[in-house]
Amino acid sequence: MSKKAEVCTASGLPLTERMSTAFPCPSCGEGIGRSARCRNQGVPYICPGCGFKGP
Amino acid sequence: MEGESVPLMPYEEYQSNKVHIGTQTKSQDMQQFIHEVAADGTGLHLIDIEQTDERLQLAANFLGMYEARDILVVSARQYGQRPARLFAQAVGARHIVGRFIPGTLTNPLLRTYIEPQIIFVTDPQADNQALSEAIGSKMPVIGICDTNNNLRNVDLCIPANNKGRRSLALIYWLLAREVLKARGFMDDETWQHTQNIEDWESSF
Numbered sequence A: 001m002s003k004k005a006e007v008c009t010a011s012g013l014p015l016t017e018r019m020s021t022a023f024p025c026p027s028c029g030e031g032i033g034r035s036a037r038c039r040n041q042g043v044p045y046i047c048p049g050c051g052f053k054g055p
Numbered sequence B: 001m002e003g004e005s006v007p008l009m010p011y012e013e014y015q016s017n018k019v020h021i022g023t024q025t026k027s028q029d030m031q032q033f034i035h036e037v038a039a040d041g042t043g044l045h046l047i048d049i050e051q052t053d054e055r056l057q058l059a060a061n062f063l064g065m066y067e068a069r070d071i072l073v074v075s076a077r078q079y080g081q082r083p084a085r086l087f088a089q090a091v092g093a094r095h096i097v098g099r100f101i102p103g104t105l106t107n108p109l110l111r112t113y114i115e116p117q118i119i120f121v122t123d124p125q126a127d128n129q130a131l132s133e134a135i136g137s138k139m140p141v142i143g144i145c146d147t148n149n150n151l152r153n154v155d156l157c158i159p160a161n162n163k164g165r166r167s168l169a170l171i172y173w174l175l176a177r178e179v180l181k182a183r184g185f186m187d188d189e190t191w192q193h194t195q196n197i198e199d200w201e202s203s204f
C-alpha cells in the first residue's frame, strides 16, 4: 500500500480540515485524498495509480 | 478492475433478488450507474448490475485493507439490520443497527464511544447521523447508494437497491464471502453450503 495522501486528489488542497479524509484507493491501494468541500459536494476523484474514478 | 473480470454472482441472481431495482427518483449523482427506466410502467430506475458487481468487488478489496475490528457497519433501515449484523459477525467487524446514538463516533466521554477507521453505511440518507459523525472523524465512507441517493460525503459508492429485504441480504452475504476469501479463509462452495442467503434476510 502506498503512503497516505497529504493533499486532495481532486483539488490539491491540503487535508488539514476536520472533514477531509485520506484512504487507500479501493482498487490499487494508492493514497487518495479528499478535501471537506470535495467530499461534501461529491466531487469525483481519479486515482493517480490506476485511474479508478470514484466515489 | 475493468474488463473481463468474472462476476461475483451471475447477473440473473442479482436480478432475481432485485438488487438492480431502484426508485422512481433519480439523482444527478447516480445517473452514471443507471441503466434505464423499467419498461413495466412503474417508472422505477434500473441500476447497471455490472457496475454493482464491480463496486462490490472493489468494496471487498477496500475493506480488506483494514483490520476487521476497525470496520464499522451501520444500518438504521430495518431490512439492513440483520444482514449488516451477520456480515459484521462473519468478518469480525463492529456493527450498529437501529438507532445510532449521537456522539458514538465523536464524544469520547460516552460509554458507547468507538474509534473505527472506516465505516460502511446501508443508506447514506437513513444513516445520516452515523455518516456525519464519520465525516467529522475523517474516516472514509463506503455506502450502498440507491438511485435516489446522492454521493455527498460518500467515498466509495456501491450502486444498488438499499431498501429491499432480499437485495440487502444478497449484498451483505456476498461482501462477507469476498472479504473472507481475500483473507484466504473461505471459498465459494463452502460459503454457499454453510450460509443460506435466506437466513440473512430480515424477517419482519
Ligand SMILES: [Zn+2]
Binding pocket: A025, A026, A027, A028, A029, A030, A047, A048, A049, A050, A051, A052
Ligand atoms: Zn487506484
